[in-house]
Amino acid sequence: MVHDLNAYPSMAMPHDINVKLYIFSAIGALFCIFGTTIFFTWPEIFTNILHSQMQIIQGSHTFALWRDTPVPMYMNFYFHNWTNPDELKLNKPRFQQMGPYRFKSVIRKVRHKWHTRYIEISGKSI
DSSP, X not given: OOOOGGGOTTSOOHHHHHHHHHHHHHHHHHHHHHHHHXXXXXXXXXHHHXXXXXXXXXXXXXXXXXXXXXXXXXXXEEEEEESOGGGTTTXXXXXXXXXXXXXXXXXXXXXXXXXXXXXXXXXXXX
């Protein structure tokens, strides 16, 4: 009895399975090596990136964010009006809430003073 190899097209040959196994094993080993390397070096990589991005140098993006804060800051004030001061001895006081009165606070740092010796920046906020 002769077996026709084209009769079972979905069946892979043992040689093809071994080649695929070697390829996937090699890719898996490379991912393991890469992951282990990143695992042990990530704190140093992260610290270097963080320090390079957090330097406040004139003309840098971080300096512009420090000088003009892009996040709007709002202050809400609530006042209470005492509606029955004449009835203090007879009844408990009643208060009516007034507000909120909302104010937008814009803080801009001006008059920058650069201390190269101390690596310190000071600025007056208005």
